[in-house]
Amino acid sequence: MESLAPGLDRLVGGLTSELDARLADADAALARHYPGERAGRQPVHTVYVPADRFHAGLVAEHGAASLRAVDAHEDRLLALVDGDADLVARVRDKLAREPVEDLRIDLEDGYGTRPDAEEDADVRRAADELRAALDTGSAAPFSGIRFKGFEAPTRSRGVRTLALFVSRLVEDGPLPDTFVVTLPKVTAVEQVEALVHAAGRLESGLGLADGALRFEIQVETPQSILGPDGGALVARMVHASAGRCTGLHYGTYDYSAACGIAAAHQSLEHPVADHAKAVMQAAAAGTGVRLSDGSTNVLPVGGPDEVAAAWATHLRLVRRSLARGYYQGWDLHPAQLPTRFAATFGFYRDGLAAAASRLRSYVERRDSGVLDEPATARALADFLLRGVDCGALSAEEVGAGTGLAADRLAGLAHRAVEGRA
Structure with missing residues (x-):
């Protein structure tokens, strides 16, 4: 990260502290009310x-x-x-x-x-x-x-x-x-x-x-x-x-x-x-x-x-x-x-090949016909994991298509690996 001029660095540091204090309650409420996806398999x-x-x-x-x-x-x-x-x-x-x-x-x-x-x-x-x-x-x-x-x-x-x-x-x-x-x-x-x-x-x-x-x-x-x-x-x-x-x-x-x-x-x-x-x-x-x-x-x-x-x-x-x-x-x-x-x-x-290819391009930062955001990468990983969970896809074909190990795929999907059944 590029260093700032001393005066600006102090200003940014002080402002960050002020905003942290100002938004502490909102940050806590967000974490409490929206903890993210539930770990584990969802039945179909x-x-x-x-x-x-x-x-x-x-x-x-x-x-x-x-x-x-x-x-x-x-x-x-x-x-x-x-x-x-x-x-x-x-x-x-x-x-x-x-x-x-x-x-x-x-x-x-x-x-x-x-x-x-x-x-x-x-x-x-x-x-x-x-x-x-x-x-x-x-x-x-x-x-x-x-x-x-x-x-x-x-x-x-x-x-x-x-x-x-x-x-x-x-x-x-x-x-x-x-x-x-x-x-x-x-x-x-x-x-x-x-x-x-x-x-x-x-x-x-x-x-x-x-x-x-x-x-x-x-x-x-x-x-x-x-x-x-x-x-x-x-x-x-x-x-x-x-x-x-x-x-x-x-x-x-x-x-x-x-x-x-x-x-x-x-x-x-x-x-x-x-x-x-x-x-x-x-x-x-x-x-x-x-x-x-x-x-x-x-x-x-x-x-x-x-x-x-x-x-x-x-x-x-x-x-x-x-x-x-x-x-x-x-x-x-x-x-x-x-x-x-x-x-x-x-x-x-039907969605395996495209999802795996898009996720691989995202992770490897390859040029492709689709520019995916982190949130879409999460959705792609979740799609593939859901397919594995129900038996539609095998872990091996998902791994081969994405080039990702199970823990990396779960991390992209914001899932806890140990929570998956």
Whole structure:
């Protein structure tokens, strides 16, 4: 660094000290509110299953059912991916090896309202089944429950289910690090604060570590996007979570219906959905809170034509979400898994060569047709790591394309290497 004239050097030094003092509170607030991306792998989807249908072998069952769908309609799947047999082979391998990345045991809308004794019994049984799956290694890498929300009519039932499930789950083993709970129907920041309070009380009562209970906020009400004062309440919810919030999940149909959208037009790609998800994206940026798109209720069942049409819709919507920075979504049926992974793997494999080349040019400071900024280099590295995380890309081909070791790639993506699964 070039030295300054003595008088100017003293002026700059003094001014820097003054600005450091002046901006100390703002610097601390920025670091506190926007700590950066969360370390570790993000699942590409969350599979929802009603609690009364969940059992320890469900992941393997879903994998087998999804492979049967591919067997029955492989010609249609091949046509949808432009005849890419290698991609279909990769999807088959994923379905046989890890068909479900994140599983949510549902005790809310997908389960319905039932007598307390029946829900209590299903909660206990589902917790026991999840513990069995965890103990035998047959559980999904990520898991959790969705309980009824903290609105007045469902609050008591929601709290009871949450406490009963967690207490039962930890009777015979630890709470998994990748376990989260989902808070639905959020209409007020105070409901998020209430869940923070409840989580702390449960941790204390069950002997869990502080902060062990983490949660996702399901954004399915207009009130969670726009408050009565015109502010984006979802941003306040993130910062009211005391660091416990790991994700914002968009609820396609509740949100669309609440906005008055006719059933025939409710979709992940409706303008009201795009608006809500753009607000969620801005609210979560830099906080370490991840985003998940919602579901499509068009299921690939019936004859070959019906399956192919539903697969085409699902494939297109998943690719659309990925292109918009929503790297996770919901799946509701085993036959949606082939197109979930076909779309996801295709997205990363199609982008591999260009992303690796651009990142290599950036790191080596080579002339190329694109002048990338540091923030774009971070996005390129993150894209490649996400591809490796889900199995679309291998670490070897990413390393060969970029010329970068894993730790260097993770550093460019602002990720902690040891946090990746």
